[in-house]
Amino acid sequence: MPCPTVTHVPAATRPSWWGGVPRTLALPAVVAFLTFGSTAFAALRQPYARPLDVLGVVLLVIGPAALVVRRAYPREVVVLAAAAVVVWFGLGYPGSPMPAAAVIALFGATVAGHHHVAAITAATSIAVLAVWTYVAGGTVSWPGVLIVLAWLTVVVAAGVLWRFRRERREQVRAALAEEQRRKAGEERLRIAQELHDVLGHHVSLINVQAGVALFLLDDDPEQARTALAEIKRSSRDLLREMRSTLGVLRGVDAAAPHQPTPGLDRLDALLDDVRAAGLEVTLRTAGDTRPLPTGVDLAAYRIVQESLTNTRRHAGASTATVLIGYRDRELELRVDDDGTGPPAVETTGGNGLLGMTERAHALGGTLEAGAGPDGGYRVRARLPLPEPAEAVVETGDATVRR
Structure with missing residues (x-):
C-alpha cells in the first residue's frame, strides 16, 4: 500500500x-x-x-x-x-x-x-x-454615570499605554536595526581598508620584482630567479591574507588564519620585502618597547605599510626611515623619505592617505602628511596608548637597525 x-x-x-x-x-x-x-x-x-x-x-x-x-x-x-x-x-x-x-x-x-x-x-x-x-x-443614576465614566477612562488610558508600549518596541527594533546597519557599514569599511592595504603592498612588490626579473632575465639569470622567488612568496602571502579577509565577507571562514593579526612584531618581515623591492629602509626605535593593544598594533603596522607603499609607488625615493617612538601615553610613527615630495603623492587620487588618517582618528589619534623638513615626504602619526604601570624614563637615545 x-x-x-x-x-x-x-x-x-x-x-x-x-x-x-x-x-x-x-x-x-x-x-x-x-x-x-x-x-x-x-x-x-x-x-x-x-x-x-x-x-x-x-x-x-x-x-x-x-x-x-x-x-x-x-x-x-x-x-x-x-x-x-x-x-x-x-x-x-x-x-x-x-x-x-x-x-x-x-x-x-x-x-x-x-x-x-x-x-x-x-x-x-x-x-x-x-x-x-x-x-x-x-x-x-449619577453614581452609575460616574462609574461608567471611570471604566471608560480606564479603557482609554489602557489604550494609550498599549500604544506607547508598542511604539517603544518599534523604536527599540528600529534602533537595533540601525545599530546593525551601522556596524555592518563599519565592518565593510574596515574590510575595504584591509583589502586596500594588503593589495597595495603585495601587488606593488610583485610589480617591482616582475620588472627586475624581466630586466635581468638575459644578463643575470640568477638574480632574475631570486626576483621570481620573491614574486612567488609575495603572491602566496597575498592569497593567504585575501582568503582571511574575504572569509569575513562570506560570513564563514573555511579555516583559521595561519598568521596572527599583523602588528609591529612583523615589521621586520615587511621591511625585508620593501628592501627586496629596491627601497633602502632604516628602522629606528625610541623609548622602551612594550606590548600594544591589538587595535593600535594593527593600525601602526598598516600605517607604516601604506606609507612605504606610497613611497615606492609615487615618491621616486631611494631611501626611507621609519621611526617607532614609545611614549608614556602615545605611540609615535614617522616615515621619512628622500623622494620628490608631496605633489607626486597627493595627486595620485588614491585612498591610501585617507585610509591612514581614518585608522588614526578611529583610535583617537592624529596623522599628518606633507613635505619633510629636509625635503622628501613625511608621514607622522600619533596613536594614544593606555597609561603604563610604571613611568618610562626616556633617554632620547635611538636604536638603529638595518
Missing part, C-alpha cells in the same frame, strides 16, 4: 487560530455570539424591558459587524458602535454585555492614535444617554 502524502502548509499561508476563520472575523464573531446569547438570557430575566425585536437585532449586529473593519476605520467604528449603544439603552432594551463591541472599538481607536476621538465619543455618548433618559421621564 502506498504511503499517504503529507502536505506541509507554509506558516505564512496557514489558516488562523479560530477554526480557519480569518482573524479579522474571529473577534467580531466571538463578540456577536456572546452578545446575542447574553442578551437573550437577560431578556428572560428582565420582563419589564423592551422585547427584542427587529430593531434590537439590528442594534446588536451593528457593533460586532463594525469590528470587522476596525483596523481600517477606527474612528468611524467607535462612533458607530457607541451610537448603537446609546440607541439600545435609550429605547429601553435589556441590560446586557451589548456595549462590549463599543468598548473594544474604543480601545482600538485609542491604540490607533485617535485617543481624542475615543474620549470625546465616550463622553458624548454618556451625556446623550443621560439627557435622553431624563427627557423620557426616567431617573438618571
Whole structure:
C-alpha cells in the first residue's frame, strides 16, 4: 500500500487560530455570539424591558459587524458602535454585555492614535444617554454615570499605554536595526581598508620584482630567479591574507588564519620585502618597547605599510626611515623619505592617505602628511596608548637597525 502524502502548509499561508476563520472575523464573531446569547438570557430575566425585536437585532449586529473593519476605520467604528449603544439603552432594551463591541472599538481607536476621538465619543455618548433618559421621564443614576465614566477612562488610558508600549518596541527594533546597519557599514569599511592595504603592498612588490626579473632575465639569470622567488612568496602571502579577509565577507571562514593579526612584531618581515623591492629602509626605535593593544598594533603596522607603499609607488625615493617612538601615553610613527615630495603623492587620487588618517582618528589619534623638513615626504602619526604601570624614563637615545 502506498504511503499517504503529507502536505506541509507554509506558516505564512496557514489558516488562523479560530477554526480557519480569518482573524479579522474571529473577534467580531466571538463578540456577536456572546452578545446575542447574553442578551437573550437577560431578556428572560428582565420582563419589564423592551422585547427584542427587529430593531434590537439590528442594534446588536451593528457593533460586532463594525469590528470587522476596525483596523481600517477606527474612528468611524467607535462612533458607530457607541451610537448603537446609546440607541439600545435609550429605547429601553435589556441590560446586557451589548456595549462590549463599543468598548473594544474604543480601545482600538485609542491604540490607533485617535485617543481624542475615543474620549470625546465616550463622553458624548454618556451625556446623550443621560439627557435622553431624563427627557423620557426616567431617573438618571449619577453614581452609575460616574462609574461608567471611570471604566471608560480606564479603557482609554489602557489604550494609550498599549500604544506607547508598542511604539517603544518599534523604536527599540528600529534602533537595533540601525545599530546593525551601522556596524555592518563599519565592518565593510574596515574590510575595504584591509583589502586596500594588503593589495597595495603585495601587488606593488610583485610589480617591482616582475620588472627586475624581466630586466635581468638575459644578463643575470640568477638574480632574475631570486626576483621570481620573491614574486612567488609575495603572491602566496597575498592569497593567504585575501582568503582571511574575504572569509569575513562570506560570513564563514573555511579555516583559521595561519598568521596572527599583523602588528609591529612583523615589521621586520615587511621591511625585508620593501628592501627586496629596491627601497633602502632604516628602522629606528625610541623609548622602551612594550606590548600594544591589538587595535593600535594593527593600525601602526598598516600605517607604516601604506606609507612605504606610497613611497615606492609615487615618491621616486631611494631611501626611507621609519621611526617607532614609545611614549608614556602615545605611540609615535614617522616615515621619512628622500623622494620628490608631496605633489607626486597627493595627486595620485588614491585612498591610501585617507585610509591612514581614518585608522588614526578611529583610535583617537592624529596623522599628518606633507613635505619633510629636509625635503622628501613625511608621514607622522600619533596613536594614544593606555597609561603604563610604571613611568618610562626616556633617554632620547635611538636604536638603529638595518
